[in-house]
Amino acid sequence: MRHLYVHVPFCPSICPYCDFHVLTRRAGLVERYLERLGDEARELAERYEVALDTVYIGGGTPSFLRESEIAALVGSVRRHLGWGREENTLEINPGTVSPARASHWRALGFDRASVGVQSLHDPTLRFLGRTHSAAQARAAVGELLGQGFRVSGDLITAVPGQPLEDDIRGLVDLGVGHVSAYTLTIEPGTEFARRGVEVDEADEHAGFFLAGERLAGLGLARYEVSNYARPGEESRHNLAYWHGRTYLGLGPAAAGHYPARPEDGPGLLTVRRTNPHLHGWLRGERGETLPIDPEEYVTDALFMGLRLKGGLDLAALSARSGLDVPARYGAGLLHQAGRGLLSWEGNVLRATPAGWWTLNRVLRDVLAQGEEAAL
Template identity: 70%
Template sequence: MSVPAPAPIRHLYVHVPFCPSICPYCDFHVLTRQSGLVEQYLAQVEREAERLAAEYPVELDTVYLGGGTPSFLRDSEMAALVGSVQRWLGWGRAENTLEINPGTVSAERAAHWRALGFDRASVGVQSLHDPTLLFLGRRHSAAQARAAVEHLLAREFRVSGDLITAVAGQPLEADIRGLHELGVGHISAYTLTIEPGTEFARRGVTVSEADERRGFEVTAALLAELGYERYEISNYARPGQQSQHNLAYWHTRHYLGLGPGAAGHYPAAAPAVSMRRTNPHLHEWLAGAQGEAELVTGHDWVTDALFMGLRLRTGVNLAELSRRSGVDVAREYAPAIRANVERGLLVQEGQQLQATEAGWWILNSVIGDFLELDLARP
């Protein structure tokens, strides 16, 4: 009896760590460019892409270039990076996203990126209010952000605009309406979070719970009024504008991670359900280090899948989680499900489990109830 071929991996994340400057709230693996580093990065991307192609069957549906500031790469550098990806791994059949800083966009560059094969742009607008941008350490202006979106839409990109909420003094409603009036089909709205080790943390910047709650509620209400569907806690889309790549994350699909600091989620042999691997930071990665691999077993995989899947409006299907993990999810996690349904934080209809808006607000606490059951297992 022949063994079935492993299913191909259909999603690729590429990390570009270079930024023109480091924002005071950022805790990603980013650095300013230095002489020779980009050239070394591009050469190592080629080698790693070749290795991934040899190790896994790949038929890409989505590609996502994130960072960092991928659009900070010069045109020739971007062409080389895309060439390496396409040569060894192919290109996304459904969606190819480029993260873009508004200050890097011109009509000519938008045309160049479109010609390379990108069809979706995730633009780090953050705000359309210059004082808010100044506080956030952004180097672009509101006018530059508007012009960037217009250039990209003119080249028929599907455009997503990022907003940061819960900034004191931010005119949030004006920011939201401004993006809507520009014509973006997707908006990602994230609460300003002060992470340890960032400049904001060192400066003692805080975010009030009142501002956080207001941002959460105003964003949801106004974007619903404007015709955007909230399909994930922080993401809103017009029909057909959902991020197919990010949906792969939230549905716990396998994906390749390429580049320094990039995370990947890979198939694994039983009894493991999958393997997660995060690449080391730039200098170790340039030396050929591959990072540590972590095998994910049944119950750990389930709690990961719940944490990701309950972020979605549609939630998770318990039977599907059981099939993929080998764990009877409905039975083994029944106490956590029942308790959170009674508290109004989850809703269960048959095998479908969804978070309510109240549950979204404290999702970490909800998932904590599932983790407690894992910790209590013999």
């Protein structure tokens, strides 16, 4: 197991668009979380052979933890599972950054910062419920770069009234080497959903293609549907997800992808396990397990691999899964290639920019044809 995700569920406030497992801190809760985290890390170390290349601490707002708390978290990870040899990322809210805190994070071994900038336009930030200002975001990115972090900045697109071009140029001008640009999505159960906020489809479309065009012009190439980087600045941890590799999940609501064992059931390649939310996790309750057989493995690989600019190798996927992917899904894939949504050359299958925009719909059609072919 070469990759580890750790979920920190605590936030200073809950953004109205957020549907992750997050909550505000209460007396004693972080202490209980840290104690259980150490126990779970030890359990994972006993169950799997671990040699980590990447660690990603996400949330929530991990940078909201106090210095002693983040040090205890890192200490548990290092003690039981080790530390990433290639990349160690901390998700950071700009409002939590100070020179002393940035120096502390760096000293703990973090070398990459994923910063939730979201916008450099104060009215947009207020609409999104963010507690930081544009000035704080600029100062935070500058401080982190000065401390030697590789910095990625998050942007949210398709926000009403957002000056997206200014946001893009402003963020790149700060010196970040990586940008993640996500369309504002209204998820059920969020504050935005309760308020009846809607996202205009034309704004979604315009933001998606504008981000790709402007970021490419500024030297950050799109290497995944929503992610852009200068050469060598790609997220090595997230690439593990998109390439379908196994990884450990640590913490409440954390998901992990694990090699299948005989006790998991016959004919399985891997299993996905998702931990329960905080209070169930603190009680040691078992989470959900999803068995991954060859067909499910191929489905996951298509949905994840086609998000990448480089696509995926169908011969390698067939070898890994034991399923003849071109034979099963070839008709559907060729149909979508004829529509200009996929490109299939030799063994390599890629989505075109137009295909990226409708990727879920494209793959649902391909899989439906594959199921018919199997009957």
